[in-house]
Amino acid sequence: ETGVTQSPTHLIKTRGQQVTLRCSSQSGHNTVSWYQQALGQGPQFIFQYYREEENGRGNFPPRFSGLQFPNYSSELNVNALELDDSALYLCASSTTSGGHEQYFGPGTRLTVT
């Protein structure tokens, strides 16, 4: 069984740029959720995708957007990067939508300078 994978592992961007992060869900999982984890904080929910549609969203501005593909993989796009966007971005997959058990990938560490 393949676990959740994310790419890239690390990324350095400049303020104002755009970034795309990628996630492949665990085999058998059809739902992907994205989280932002700042240093010393717990992960914060960004949004969830199920059946290629956004299925719930946390308190993040519209410049955070996403996609889910027919194979259940997902992308997180962030436009107009700000310094405060520097964080660990985590993708989690689950067997169905909603607030069920979720399994995390290793994350992408984004640094905005």
Add this chain to the structure above:
Amino acid sequence: RKEVEQDPGPFNVPEGATVAFNCTYSNSASQSFFWYRQDCRKEPKLLMSVYSSGNEDGRFTAQLNRASQYISLLIRDSKLSDSATYLCVVNSGYSTLTFGKGTMLLVSP
């Protein structure tokens, strides 16, 4: 009141000790509860789901008190490998999992 609150610790305990963590949540409509552990600079890993009847997995016991809106995690016979941050997680919307900031546990020889 924050949605999910935990004592940040750190809890420093010797090997073999029993340690308990508590967590309170504000949304009385929450239906799902979990404990995750997170090692330094790694992803959170699901430790256990928490059920109304309480549940046990080896040295770990989780309890849920809906009336008081708190969740607990008990670790018996602590091992060095238990050193990590323990995250209390509550679903606070249909698809939203809300994480606490975590409680750090340090187990020493």
